[in-house]
Amino acid sequence: MTTSHEPAGAPPAHARPAPGGGPLPVVLVGAGKVAHAAHLREIRDLPGAVRLAAVVEGDPVRSAAVRAAGFPDAVHAADLDEAVRAGARAALVCTPWWTHRAVVGECLARGLPVLCEKPVSLDPAEIDELIAAERAAAVPVAAGYMKRHDPVVALFVAHCRARLARGRRLTVDIHDPNAPHQVAHLLPYDPPPFGPQPPPAEAALARALGPRADAVQREAYARGLGGSLIHQVNLVHAVLAGSGLALEGRLLHAEQWADGDSVGCRWRPSRRLAVDVAHQRLPGHRRYREVLEFTAEDSVATLTLPSPYARDESATLHVDSWDPATGLGARETRTAEPGHTGFRRQLLAWAAQLTAGGPPLPGLAEVRRDAAAVREAALRLS
Known part of the structure; x- marks a missing residue:
């Protein structure tokens, strides 16, 4: 035996x-x-x-x-x-x-x-x-x-966390072609066209949002909110981690425009801090553009991110600050070597976690928290 x-x-x-x-x-x-x-x-x-x-x-x-x-x-x-x-x-x-x-x-x-x-x-x-x-x-x-594995993004999150008590506003603005030309040069076959959700996706969205959700809410949840902004909501939650502040339950409003191709929402995690996020599908634009900005009492940090599929560009962080006593300002700029994408660093971190006992990656607890926030926004869309 x-x-x-x-x-x-x-x-x-x-x-x-x-x-x-x-x-x-x-x-x-x-x-x-x-x-x-x-x-x-x-x-x-x-x-x-x-x-x-x-x-x-x-x-x-x-x-x-x-x-x-x-x-x-x-x-x-x-x-x-x-x-x-x-x-x-x-x-x-x-x-x-x-x-x-x-x-x-x-x-x-x-x-x-x-x-x-x-x-x-x-x-x-x-x-x-x-x-x-x-x-x-x-x-x-x-x-x-x-995105959590990009060192420039990590610097932005750390900056925001250190100044959270003095923070006033955290904004996200995404201009997304979300069109075949964005990835056509990277695929060995014709990229799929942008089109309606397939029936299995519609059924999944109906289960997720419930019977009272309309077609516009389901579409926005699948794409602008859940397909794209879920990334940035995760970054916002990383900034808020350990502070006792949250997004879910603090939603002020959510709206869609341009027949659902644009969606935005605002949360108020505290009396002093507002969080505004927006995603616009703009197929006529040739390039993806993403900007996150954190405004505090003494500084403004601006994070600019290229297309997640770009290898020849990298994230850039500008931190502008000033000295009230002298009136002098300063700008610090941080960037990373192109080619070392978030996808690459994520794979390296995952392999290290599983083979060498490295730190854990974001997991299902974060997934649930992020989904709860964007689901609340989808159900509030007007």
Whole structure:
């Protein structure tokens, strides 16, 4: 008779990465736009940290494109079980957002730690199910908040946190082409056109928002709020962490205009601080533009971010301050070396967490908090 010393609920030994055992072998689940425009090219350039062991993708064109992208040895598996047999010990989930509950749940059932693209889910009930599944599997689910891994963004968050008591306003303004031309040069096939939500997405949105939500609210929740601004809401929550302040329950108003292509909302976390965020879909613009600005009593910090898919640009942080006694002002500018994208740093941090005991990535607790805030805004849209 053999005796197991595994703790109750622990994943099987074959499904746990070996600490210090070389690059993390992963299965890519879903080889669509974000996989090709971001993750695959970073994995290809990080052979010492991450190895693509397997791919689960039902579309033969996209599956073949993975081979052409420089991964001829990756096993093209029919399912996760075959991927595990091929050596995968963690899962990078890049399927459409409305499939995440099922796909992440299947990964956890096999003991695979997960890095899931955002939004992990827009349904609080689904997120609670995943939290329970994560606890039972005893392996982590990391959320694809890749902006959190940009060192310039981290400097901005730290600046805001240090001056939060003197803060007056935190704003987010995004001009987003959200059009095929934004990523066409990064994909080995024609990018999908911008169009209506598919029926499974509509059904997921109806479950998430409830029967009283209208079509405009569902569309804004899926795209402007949940598809884009969820990133920036996460950054705002990172600024507020530990302060006792929150967004949910402090919403002043939410509105949409331009037939739903633009959405904005305002929160008042405290009597002294306002948070304003806006996302505008502008397909006629050729470039993505994102600006976050924190105004305090003694300074203004402005963070400018390029397209998340850009490798030849990087985030820039300007901090303007002044001395009331002398009237002299100062500007400090910080930027980072281009090419070291948030996607790249996120993969490195994830591999370090799983193979070397590195710090945890943002997880499901943050996903639930962020979704609660943007869901409240979606239901208040006018």
